[in-house]
Each structure stands twice: as structure tokens, then as C-alpha cells.
Amino acid sequence: MRKLGSLFISVLLMGLSGCNPVSSDAQSVAASHAATDVPHALPAIEWRLATSWPKNFPGLGMAPERFAHLVDEMSNGRLKISVYGAGELMPAFAVFDGVSQGKIQMAHSASFYWRGKAPAAQFFSSIPFGMTAQEINGWLHYGGGMELWTEVYQPFGIIPLAGGNTGMQMGGWFNKPINTIADFKGLKVRMPGLGGEVLKRVGAVPVNMAGRELYGALQTGAIDAAEWVGPVNDLAFGLHKVAKYYYYPGWHEPGSNMEFLINTAAFESLPEDLQAIIRVAARAINQDMLDEYTTRNVTALETLVKDEGVELKAFPPNVLLELEKISKQVIEDQANQDPLMRKVYDAYHAYEQGVRQYHKISEDAYSQQRQH
Ligand code: CA
Numbered sequence: 001m002r003k004l005g006s007l008f009i010s011v012l013l014m015g016l017s018g019c020n021p022v023s024s025d026a027q028s029v030a031a032s033h034a035a036t037d038v039p040h041a042l043p044a045i046e047w048r049l050a051t052s053w054p055k056n057f058p059g060l061g062m063a064p065e066r067f068a069h070l071v072d073e074m075s076n077g078r079l080k081i082s083v084y085g086a087g088e089l090m091p092a093f094a095v096f097d098g099v100s101q102g103k104i105q106m107a108h109s110a111s112f113y114w115r116g117k118a119p120a121a122q123f124f125s126s127i128p129f130g131m132t133a134q135e136i137n138g139w140l141h142y143g144g145g146m147e148l149w150t151e152v153y154q155p156f157g158i159i160p161l162a163g164g165n166t167g168m169q170m171g172g173w174f175n176k177p178i179n180t181i182a183d184f185k186g187l188k189v190r191m192p193g194l195g196g197e198v199l200k201r202v203g204a205v206p207v208n209m210a211g212r213e214l215y216g217a218l219q220t221g222a223i224d225a226a227e228w229v230g231p232v233n234d235l236a237f238g239l240h241k242v243a244k245y246y247y248y249p250g251w252h253e254p255g256s257n258m259e260f261l262i263n264t265a266a267f268e269s270l271p272e273d274l275q276a277i278i279r280v281a282a283r284a285i286n287q288d289m290l291d292e293y294t295t296r297n298v299t300a301l302e303t304l305v306k307d308e309g310v311e312l313k314a315f316p317p318n319v320l321l322e323l324e325k326i327s328k329q330v331i332e333d334q335a336n337q338d339p340l341m342r343k344v345y346d347a348y349h350a351y352e353q354g355v356r357q358y359h360k361i362s363e364d365a366y367s368q369q370r371q372h
Helices: 002-017 024-035 062-074 092-099 119-124 133-142 144-158 193-201 213-221 233-235 264-268 273-308 317-335 341-360 363-370
Strands: 045-051 079-086 106-109 158-165 172-174 187-191 205-207 245-246 257-263 310-316
Touching: 045 062, 045 092, 062 079, 062 106, 062 119, 062 213, 062 257, 062 273, 079 273, 092 106, 092 158, 106 363, 133 144, 133 158, 133 257, 133 273, 133 341, 144 158, 144 187, 144 205, 158 264, 158 273, 193 205, 193 317, 233 273, 257 264, 257 273, 317 341, 341 363
Parallel strands: 045 079, 045 106, 187 205, 245 310
Antiparallel strands: 106 257, 158 257, 172 245
């Protein structure tokens, strides 16, 4: 990863600033070739990337579009990646198999959707009361997380790369207030992954459905509550029109990491420079998504509260305490049933314990002080 770190910086500087990395001699050679229309130029490599998001959806959906654009630019048009939204080539949750089976070369999704195939995958998106975006990025890229993620996807013929982070999500949309843990009883809540398992233990009925189905499901009462992402994406789906209360914080997803999935054979067939471009473009997009959410959630929340009259509500501390306690039990129980999940959880937990101690006297201390 050290090698990637320095490569990342040098290639990123070249790719993002538009500086031409080639020498002036090379430039004149290239110019003369261009003038004579190089006869032996290789045709561009064409890849297909399917996502789990609606086409061009803010944040999540824009990341793969920007990634494809960056790869095109950095490779000087040698690698063309066509991006397809959920349902265009295959359903939202079929993209993992699509990449694994080589139907598509890449996908953009979130790893907790694959918990049925690989329970350990859940740690690479977000777990209830787990690490924040900043912490996850540290773990993945400098704390051994990427190596474990690669190991988890290796049997599927898939190489993972981090593909953006939404930051702290919201707790979701409800039509009745949550004052005690008992208020979850009988509620049908759209919440995928471990968060859904936690809700099941407090008597709720968790369901998973793609984002575009949420509005209709809330409107018809097929579900009682739903979490999606946060202000930018929730506003785009109009969820405030079909639910009354907007709860925070997103205890179930404190920093959801997205993923690029790459078919291993396709990746290995690329020349080394294109492989490096893919890695570096993904790393740039990974940070770019977080930066965009950090900025756009502010104005989207203002719109929801001031213009749309949404009622913001905090989960009571006793409810969060109870959910945290149950979250630990759910993760422990699942880890006890799957050796690879246990291995990844132990590594995740050890890193988290360390970073939490440091953040107590840095991020957290500052954040608490700033509230006054
Ligand atoms: Ca979510």
C-alpha cells in the first residue's frame, strides 16, 4: 500500500491538475504522431460498469460517472468505461454476481448487500455504532482493512476498491415518534444489513429494498419507516412527502463506505499503467464523494426543514444506548458463526479501539467544545 500511496499522489497530481506528465521531447513526438494520425494506435478497451443506484443519482450515482470520466481522461481515452444505473443492465442487487461471473467488468455498490454471500463483507460498508468515514478510510488504506477486504472477495474473482463515503447517515423517516425502544415493536422498517438485524431483536420487521422503491412503499403503507442515506439523497426521492419525522443520528450507518467491484481476470488483463489509473481514480473518487456529501447535506437539510417543514428529531439517549448494546450482541453472534467474519471483526475492532482513544482527545473533544 505504501507503493500505492506514492503512486497515488504522483498520478493524482498529474491526472487531476491537468499537468502533462510527459517531457517536452515526448510531447513533440506525440504531437508529430498525432499530426500523422498514428496508424498502429490500439483500439480503446471498453468496459461496462453497473451500479446499485439510479443513473446519475446525487452522490452515490455520480461517483461511478466521475470515475469513468477520470479514467478516460487519465488514460488518454485508452480505457472507456460505460456506466449503467440500477435496472439498466441488471437489477440493483445483481451487480456482485454480474462482476463475479464476468458479465460486466465493474460495479459500484455497497458491501453490506452481500452479507448472504460473505458475512465478513459487512465491515467494509458500515456497521451499527462502528467507525466513521475518516476512521474507515484510515483502517482500509493504512490499517490493513484493504488486505482483508481483498481476501473476502478473492473466492468470487472480485477485486474491491473503496468507492466513496456518504459520511454519517440519518436515522430514517418515521410516521410515529420513537420515545422508547418499545416503539419499534411491529414497525416495518426499510433497513438493510446489521442495522436491520438489530431492529429485528427489538421487535421491528426489517426489510431491504432498493432506494427507488422507498417512496411508493412508504406512501402505500407497505413499510412504516425507512432509512436511505441522508439529506441530499432523501430529498431527491421526496421521502419527506410520505413521512413526518426525520430522525438522527444514523446509528446503523455512521460512515457508509461504497465500493468499486472489479472482475479479477479483467483487471489482470490490463497493462500495469491502466491498472494504476483505475486504483488512483477510485481513490480520488473515494474522497470526492465524502467532500460532496459534507457540502451538499448542509443545504439539503436546510431545504427539508425550512422549506418543506420536516420535523427533525433525535433518538432519545436511552434508545441509542439500548440499540448499541444489541448491536454488539448481533455482531458477536454473527462473527461466532463465520471464521472469516470473526477474523475481520477482530481486526476492525482492534483498529477501532485504538482510533477511538485518539479521537476522544482530538475529534470528539473538539466537536463537544464547539457545541457551546
Ligand atoms: Ca443507508
